Amino acid sequence: MRIYGLKTCDTCRKALKSLPDAELVDVRTQGVPPEVMARALAQFGEKLLNTRSTTWRGLSEAERARAPLDLLADHPTLMKRPLIETKGRLYLGWGAEVQADLV
Template sequence: MLIYGLKNCDTCRKAMRSLPDAKLVDVRAQGVPADVMGHAFEAFGEALVNKRSTTWRALTDAQRAEDTLVLLSNHPTLMKRPLIAFNDQVFLGWNNEIEAEVKALS
């Protein structure tokens, strides 16, 4: 199980505490593989972009108009976190419902 996020993100830390066998992949340092990002985009669409983030607010209108996958590739911290990949499934965010679903699979 891989958790794509940031090591200093509180929500990612909560997910890591609840899933001790998972591995954190820091998107700032390592990015997200294109196949994982593509699968996540198919599942979540535009919801994958955190439009409340500091990174989003710093973008120009031209940058915001880019293709979503290109934008996330260029600015991986724009992705809502955490993105959890387990087998062929992906989960976005962390709450009680997602925690129960992920734990039921593992």
């Protein structure tokens, strides 16, 4: 099981604590494999972008209009976190539904 997120993200830390066998992949330093990111975008669409983040608010309108995969490649912290990959499935966030499936 892999958790794509940030070492400094509270939500990612909560997920990691609840899933002790999971490996944290820091998107800032290690990135997300392109094939995983493409699958996540196909599954979650625009929900994959964290439009409430300070990174998003700092972008110009022209930058916000770019393709999501290009934006995420340039600004990996724009990804909603955590993105969890396990047994061929992807989960986004750490809400009650995700917790019920994984914990």
